[in-house]
Amino acid sequence: MDLLNTLVDKGLRRELPTRDEALAVLATSDDELLDVVAAAGKVRRQWFGRRVKLNYLVNLKSGLCPEDCSYCSQRLGSKAEILKYTWLKPDQASEAAAAGLAGGAKRVCLVASGRGPTDRDVDRVSDTIKAIKDQNEGVEVCACLGLLSDGQAERLRAAGADAYNHNLNTSESTYGDITTTHTYADRVDTVQKAHAAGLSACSGLIAGMGESDEDLVDVVYALRELDADSVPVNFLIPFEGTPLAKEWHLTPQRCLRILAMVRFVCPDVEVRIAGGREVHLRTMQPLALHLANSIFLGDYLTSEGQAGRADLDMIADAGFEVEGTDEVTLPEHRASGGCGSRGACGSAESDAVPEARTDLVAVRRRGAGTDLAPNA
Numbered sequence: 001m002d003l004l005n006t007l008v009d010k011g012l013r014r015e016l017p018t019r020d021e022a023l024a025v026l027a028t029s030d031d032e033l034l035d036v037v038a039a040a041g042k043v044r045r046q047w048f049g050r051r052v053k054l055n056y057l058v059n060l061k062s063g064l065c066p067e068d069c070s071y072c073s074q075r076l077g078s079k080a081e082i083l084k085y086t087w088l089k090p091d092q093a094s095e096a097a098a099a100g101l102a103g104g105a106k107r108v109c110l111v112a113s114g115r116g117p118t119d120r121d122v123d124r125v126s127d128t129i130k131a132i133k134d135q136n137e138g139v140e141v142c143a144c145l146g147l148l149s150d151g152q153a154e155r156l157r158a159a160g161a162d163a164y165n166h167n168l169n170t171s172e173s174t175y176g177d178i179t180t181t182h183t184y185a186d187r188v189d190t191v192q193k194a195h196a197a198g199l200s201a202c203s204g205l206i207a208g209m210g211e212s213d214e215d216l217v218d219v220v221y222a223l224r225e226l227d228a229d230s231v232p233v234n235f236l237i238p239f240e241g242t243p244l245a246k247e248w249h250l251t252p253q254r255c256l257r258i259l260a261m262v263r264f265v266c267p268d269v270e271v272r273i274a275g276g277r278e279v280h281l282r283t284m285q286p287l288a289l290h291l292a293n294s295i296f297l298g299d300y301l302t303s304e305g306q307a308g309r310a311d312l313d314m315i316a317d318a319g320f321e322v323e324g325t326d327e328v329t330l331p332e333h334r335a336s337g338g339c340g341s342r343g344a345c346g347s348a349e350s351d352a353v354p355e356a357r358t359d360l361v362a363v364r365r366r367g368a369g370t371d372l373a374p375n376a
């Protein structure tokens with residue numbers, strides 16, 4: 001396929017594909033799917049070899065958010081029966097993080113629900129970052145606390161944070177359809193603040209919210225423009241009790257095409273398969289490792305993932321290897337001062353609407369905020 005040869009050449013040179021080329025990846029048929037995966041896999045291996053970076057989520061503050069992001073089980077008015085608790089103490093967060101690090105994770109992602117942190121919240125998280133870094137040499141810490149005010153990114157950086165996550169989620173033109181309490185521009189501003197403070201920018205998307213192919217391409221081009229070092233690709237988990245509970249649009253094949261498109265548009269960045277991996281890729285997860293070079297180990301913020309042991313077995317069985325803390329994630333040209341440097345960080349027939357698979361969605365009932373052992 002000329003399209004795939006062109007995309008591989010461009011990916012190996014870090015050259016931006018045209019929008020039409022990106023759209024064409026999303027429109028490939030099931031007959032072409034393995035060729036698409038193989039092509040994007042060449043680009044993945046050029047920049048990341050067969051390494052898989054493991055990240056571990058710690059939900060510092062769960063639920064009770066005043067914002068109305070329609071995809072989120074923690075939103076204002078959510079009826080999802082998730083765990084709800086306020087800030088974990090530094091030692092509790094550090095203990096939760098230690099389970100993930102013992103399981104092979106090299107990055108801990110400290111997440112809190114809410115519009116954005118107060119200065120007191122930044123102090124709390126700073127103490128948590130220091131506690132984790134004191135106890136775990138070489139660990140990368142990413143904070144995800146919502147919209148940042150002036151000076152907060154610098155304070156997190158000074159406390160030892162390597163990265164800051166704030167997802168764009170969807171295209172600018174559809175952002176108002178999923179959230180009304182803040183804007184796309186607010187989100188861009190926070191990613192830029194993180195960047196400006198010397199934090200590695202982690203920003204990604206959510207697929208499966210009813211968006212068009214054009215929307216997906218728009219948000220991925222916007223992420224390339226923002227120069228995010230890591231791009232988490234979430235597949236919507238349609239939580240019962242949220243406005244998007246009925247939005248079951250994704251197939252494993254569609255997820256693979258989306259990941260391939262992201263890899264071609266952002267060839268040398270950490271592409272991470274995030275929430276919804278097990279729910280939507282299901283038995284096709286190992287193929288997705290040929291596209292993404294990073295996953296979350298174990299559970300997500302409010303839902304359960306597959307057993308951490310199963311993640312490790314899948315990586316080994318598929319012929320990949322877990323990235324060690326002594327390895328730098330990003331290629332050399334991106335790594336200096338950035339993420340992973342540790343100094344700093346159409347016709348696809350199976351895209352017919354699938355049946356709802358609520359049996360695959362399990363609310364998290366273990367780990368942070370409970371008395372039960374975490375999944376790592």
Ligand code: SF4
Pocket residue numbers: 065066067068069072073074075076112113114115146
């Ligand atoms: S995504 Fe974040 S800001 Fe939006 S409702 Fe969920 S916790 Fe709140």
